[in-house]
Amino acid sequence: MPAKVTTDVISQVREMACELVRRSSRRLRHLRYCDLRIEVGEGKGAAAENGMDKLSSEDYGFSFGVRAIAGEKMAAAGYFGQQLGAADLPRLQRVLRAGIDHAYERALASAQSKALARERLGPLAEALHDTELAPIEVCQDSVPPQYQIDPRSLSLDEIVRYVREISKGVQGVGQQVMYNHVGASTALSRQLFCSSEGANIDQSWAMTGGVCFVVAVGKEAAQELYDFVGHQRGWEAISQGVDEEHIQRPDLRTFSLDLAKDTVALANSRPLKASDKDxxxxxxxxxxxxxxxxxxxxxxxxxxxxxxxxxxxxxxxxxxxxxxxxxxxxxxxxxxxxxxxxxxxxxxxxxxxxxxxxxxxxxxxxxxxxxxxxxxxxxxxxxxxxxxxxxxxxxxxxxxxxxxxxxxxxxxxxxxxxxxxxxxxxxxxxxxxxxxxxxxxxxxxxxxxxxxxxxxxxxxxxxxxxxxxxxxxxxxxxxxxxxxxxxxxxxxxxxxxxxxxxxxxxxxxxxxxxxxxxxxxx
Amino acid sequence: MITLARLRKSVDEGLAYLRTVDDIEEAEVFAASNGQLLTRLNYTSHIPCNGVEEPKSSESYGIGVQAVFRTAEGRKIGFGSESSDISIEGVKEALAKARKGAVLDPEFVSLARPSGEKRALRRYHDPRLMRLADGELVGCGWEVVGGALRTFQASEALIDLASGDLRALGLIVGGDVTILQERIAVASYAMPEVQTDESSVILSFVTSMVEREGSKGSGWAAATRLAAFGDEAGREAAGNAVQAIGGVRVKDGEYRVVFGPQAVMDLMVNLVMPSVNLGTFYAAASPFMGKLGKQIASEKLSIYDDGAAVGLIGSKGITCEGLPTGRSELIRDGVLTGLLTNYYEGQRILGDPMGREKLGVDPGDYRAAMVPRNGFRFARGGGRNFDSQPGIFATNVIVEGDDRSREELLRQVSDGLYLGRIWYTYPVNGLRAGDFTCTVVGDSYIIRDGRLAEPIRANAIRLNDSIHNVLQGIIGVGRERRPTLAWAADEIVYAPEMAVEKVGVQEIAGFMEQV
Known part of the structure; x- marks a missing residue:
């Protein structure tokens, strides 16, 4: 087992997790269906206000969730989810199994209560039915992420510097800018999905985004605008912008400065008058x-x-x-x-x-x-x-x-x-x-x-x-x-x-x- | 969940370890274990359903470290956390992340210092709620659904309407039962004695409908003890849905309105509370900029936040900064008297060159109006999370006024609208402008000759107004307050009914009569 939580964890636990789910069908008597998702993310981000550093962070996320459908007379679903850490890696099989058991117990309890309600609550209870899933093509697949600048390779200092400079630039748009917040983050995530039907899907994605919030006070009024740029790509999504057929967004700097100029212009504009008619x-x-x-x-x-x-x-x-x-x-x-x-x-x-x-x-x-x-x-x-x-x-x-x-x-x-x-x-x-x-x-x-x-x-x-x-x-x-x-x-x-x-x-x-x-x- | 004793030991040992690290000027260790158990309710008589849709839970525990580092560039502040490990190894991991993420924040003064106030609440949680079994979680959900269905079955009005088949009326029971289990321990260089806190609440919010008739009703319940929880939310919602049958439409215009407790809560959570947050003032985004100490509402209105009130649902012993919770006066007789804050914002405003302009007074003269009683690490819809830095959150928001009975409020309005539940209440032109809009989704009636008359059809009117107009237009505040819950909000609003003049109403969605 790896000591650090990285997206490689998914490769290392994939077989164990899928086998655990398969075995649950045999181990738990009234289990009709079970699925398990394990997700790992590695991300970093920073934020600045009025040109001043406010926070930065580089961390991982690690979690799992279970759905069980079970029941004797009737079937119902039960769920369990938990945040995990590096300390869970050596005991992961035990933790996942306990989660499956919790979800199963909840499903069983709900199914029993539903069956009881059907007996006790008369005609109104006839709407209570077995939980069913429509059939799907059961897939095994691996989906790689798309990025040019790997979120893991970017230095945290560079993000801190980037948002600070943009925030200073926004402040410099004019004295009417009273406040601004600029934030950015980039992450690589990976998720395993496996089910008792035999699904085994490993999907990865990069995710990068930037946000800008500006408050300006003009001669007409105060105005606040907020907007976001981002894409399922690496750091290039906001450091260079996006130029695809259907997605054209500027880099975070240009985007934030434009937003600030708009905010100032609006603070000096008249309000729109509502209309009585279309x-x-x-x-x-x-x-x-x-x-x-x-x-x-x-x-x-x-x-x-x-x-x-x-x-x-x-x-x-x-x-x-x-x-x-x-x-x-x-x-x-x-x-x-x-x-x-x-x-x-x-x-x-x-x-x-x-x-x-x-x-x-x-x-x-x-x-x-x-x-x-x-x-x-x-x-x-x-x-x-x-x-x-x-x-x-x-x-x-x-x-x-x-x-x-x-x-x-x-x-x-x-x-x-x-x-x-x-x-x-x-x-x-x-x-x-x-x-x-x-x-x-x-x-x-x-x-x-x-x-x-x-x-x-x-x-x-x-x-x-x-x-x-x-x-x-x-x-x-x-x-x-x-x-x-x-x-x-x-x-x-x-x-x-x-x-x-x-x-x-x-x-x-x-x-x-x-x-x-x-x-x-x- | 992790025991309080283990959390305490971890924080104690963690702080001792941090003291051995040379470049740390000061630090704080925060350990938490949280459980959020929830059953979603979904009963539909006309569509196959599960009744109790999702018995589920989400759990987490871990440790967070905030540290101030001495560096060649100056003092840097950083925060890091580690999940599922509250040992010294976990503290070291969290510290390494805090060091890596540390920044030079020129507005940072220090980590929290004792406020001089004393802690009021201890041992107020319910041990039964802290160790709820899977079957009991499911049972809570079915109890509420059962309460609603029995109310429908017992309704003579429904039986008459249904001609024998209640199912055809499209009866709906939706909502959830949520149980929050929270344990924390915290200590810092400035407050080295480890403090712990343990809280538990059980909440239910239910919406019921007789959908064929377009009638909707709400019910809710909140308790700190499992023994106090029953099926009342389901019964109330179903009863209100039955009462709302035969709803009428309302024409465009300005109306005198009595807002019910849920509607008052919506106005508070989405408009008023964000506006009395010191962080919002720092960002120049409050509709009350420059108004501290000035009249912002009718003199009939007073609002305070009290996290230390005995028996109230949102109470906590200490904040997530280790400071005592307590009562913060926000609006007294219509005057803005205080702001919600954590320690960071409370210090930052004192050094803000624009502080006087933003508040309208010298911040140094108004320290008592900005005591850090609201620094919490709420996130993900509940829990006090080890992986968040303290933000500013309300606890128990108590709205009070001139203590009128409902009958007095209705008589005062004479002819107008009783609006029991509003929806999607947002400051559409930005919070600072104060303009808001929302729609009326249920529990609402025409007021005629000082009495409740026919129900108002759900989803048939939109309000377009300003929070300034509403607060200044208050003509009466009820004496009875109910604890009310907002979707995805952490605070509990103890809301009365409130009568307001000249509220802008727009008739909408006429085409739905033919759909």
Missing amino acids: VVVVTDPHYNALLVHEIIGHPTEADRALKMETGYAGRSWLLKDLAENQLGKRVGSEVLTAFTDATLSGFGHYLYDDEGTPARRVVHVDKGIFFGFMNSRQTAALLGAEPNGSYKATDASLVPLIRMSNTCFAGGDRDPQDVIREVEHGYYVVGHRIPSIAEQRENFRITAMKVYEIRNGELGEMFRDGGLTSDSRDYFMSIDAVGNDFRLFPIPNCGKGAPMQTKRMSNGGPTMRGRAKLTGAA
């Missing part, structure tokens, strides 16, 4: 990243649709029940198409999800017709659908949830400049800021970084504190132009579940034109 709005790809996240991505998660998030993240207006729903119905205009695709290069990329299902493209809306949900094996079984590889956890110790990977509006064929030029009077909405969405995602209010007035096809005055609000279906139906400038953006912090899991993903789309009400300052 107006013509052209939304840029960055704004559409948050829009598609909130009003396409979340409501097309099957766990929400099946009411499993009623107490927390909410339900979906797209499914009332298994018989009455929007599948096959028009929910948007002819030019609106949206999908999730984990196989695309992006912040949410992967080839297998956390139950070993191969990832693939999931079309949600095709030319305005609602097509389908992201799912897990359990929810696919309930919906009578094929599993589509959307079950992911933030860390191996946590239970996976149905999550976006790369979710976006599809690109169209219009020149984005033409989309603006054709507007006699309207607004160009640039950059996403903060969302507030109704519980079933049937209505949204999302603020933008900047809003420009459009007059006779030309951009005019820039306003601060503006945004859009609309009922989701009305907005989808109003889309009449879709640009050919499809872009993906990293979203580092989508929260879901209990305990809340914060997941990274990509969202995006092209420039689009529709109708919505403007929001402004209260």
Whole structure:
């Protein structure tokens, strides 16, 4: 056993872990299914405020999680997760086995209680059913990471210096910059998934990101902006930027300085006035990243649709029940198409999800017709659908949830400049800021970084504190132009579940034109 | 979980070891063992389900070291941690990481020093909760689901509505039961005697629906002892869902509103508490910049944080910096009287050249308004984590005012809205601007002639307003407070009902009537 925790641990424990899971099926009498995830990460990062060093760290992460499905009369699932350390390496087999036993005991207890409830709670208990997983192709595979600058080879001092200099640069944008925070991190992670069905998947990925938060006080108002750059690559993702077909992001320095200049300009701008009625709005790809996240991505998660998030993240207006729903119905205009695709290069990329299902493209809306949900094996079984590889956890110790990977509006064929030029009077909405969405995602209010007035096809005055609000279906139906400038953006912090899991993903789309009400300052 | 005695021994030995290291000016050792046990609840009468969806747990233990190093470049501060090893070897690993990550932070003054206050709480945890068995965890979940289903079955209103088949109404019970088990030990050069703390809570938050009728109700329960926990969250949520049948829509306009305890909690957790955090003032991002000691709300409103209150759910004996918890007055009779802080921020503001402008007063004159009683290492939805440095977190947030009964508040409003639960309450134009929006998702009613009238349809209105308007528009605060829980927040808000004038309301999602 190695003394240090590195991503090489996965190679060293792979055979033992898979054998342990296989043996559990024979060892535990009522076990119907078991899977185990082990994850190791090696990362480093630093942060600066107002040009001053604040923190830096280089460490590893090591954790595992187990799912067991077991029962005598009825089957139910039980889970166990734990953070690990180097001291666990010599005793890892024992620790993993204890975790499997805990998950099994919980599954058995839940199955027994469910069977008892079915006897005691009358007709209402007839909805209680056996936990089932839809079948998948059982895979054995190894997926290497992609990077030019290995996160492990970069010196921590270089990250500290890099963010400090950028933070100083942001401070130097002007006296109106009152505060800034710049942070960056880079990591290499590796995860093993094995199941009692025989899955044995070893996936690695590099992950690098940078964040900038700026507060400026101008003659009109104070303004605060926050944004993130990052990619599933090495340090080059933020030291050089990204230039791929669908992802074009500057280096962290350029990005932070641009954000600071925007913040200052906005602090000296007038607030947008809210409108009483819908107006013509052209939304840029960055704004559409948050829009598609909130009003396409979340409501097309099957766990929400099946009411499993009623107490927390909410339900979906797209499914009332298994018989009455929007599948096959028009929910948007002819030019609106949206999908999730984990196989695309992006912040949410992967080839297998956390139950070993191969990832693939999931079309949600095709030319305005609602097509389908992201799912897990359990929810696919309930919906009578094929599993589509959307079950992911933030860390191996946590239970996976149905999550976006790369979710976006599809690109169209219009020149984005033409989309603006054709507007006699309207607004160009640039950059996403903060969302507030109704519980079933049937209505949204999302603020933008900047809003420009459009007059006779030309951009005019820039306003601060503006945004859009609309009922989701009305907005989808109003889309009449879709640009050919499809872009993906990293979203580092989508929260879901209990305990809340914060997941990274990509969202995006092209420039689009529709109708919505403007929001402004209260 | 690791015993308190082992954590104490590790910290004691760890600190002794650190004292032998030449280049350390001062250091702190923090050891923790945490368990978070959770059963998610998911019952749906019209869709096959498991009832109790996910009995699960996440566990961790380890040791963290904060150290100040003497270097040729100056004093550097660093933090490192090691998981699953609280031996001296673990301390050495954590120290090596702290050394590697140490930075020259010109605003760092020192690690925490004694505040002069005395610890109030000891031995307040529940041993039964600390050693809960797998079967008991599952049992807690089923108890709550059972409470909700029995309430539905006993409802004559539902039986009449269902024409014999309750399942067709689309009955939903969702939420969770969460158990937090926390043990810590901490010591430092400045406070060398090892201090320990042990806390446990059990929480449940449940949402129930009669989905065919679009009605939704919430229920919740929180206790520090297993014996005090029952099925009440399930019963309450189901009862409220039944009561909300027949909801009506509300037109755009400005309304007098009574916010229920859950709605008050949402305003507090998402808008007010982040705004009275000293770190937010340092970052120039609070809507109350320059207002310390000034009126920011109606004189009817007072808010304080009290981490040392006996029997309250969010209480702790000591902070994760080893300082006593206690009561911090935040807003008294509408005046901003204090800010939540940890030791670092409390020191930093004293040396901030912009400190007077940010607070509106000389920070040195207002030290008593910024006592470090809130330096906690909360993360990952619960637990006091060895691998985090102390941030600023509220504990028990107590909202109080002019002690009116619900009947008095309703009479005061006369005609308006009772909003029991709001959702996704965010400062959409940035926290400093104070503008917020949210939607109303359940537990809400029309107020007519000073009484609760028909329920308001769930998800049919959005609020668009400013926290300044809401705080200044308070016309009454209830006398009864309930402990309320927010998703992914660590604090417990003891929230009353609160009457507010002129709240901006927008009707939304009319198309859902036809979907």
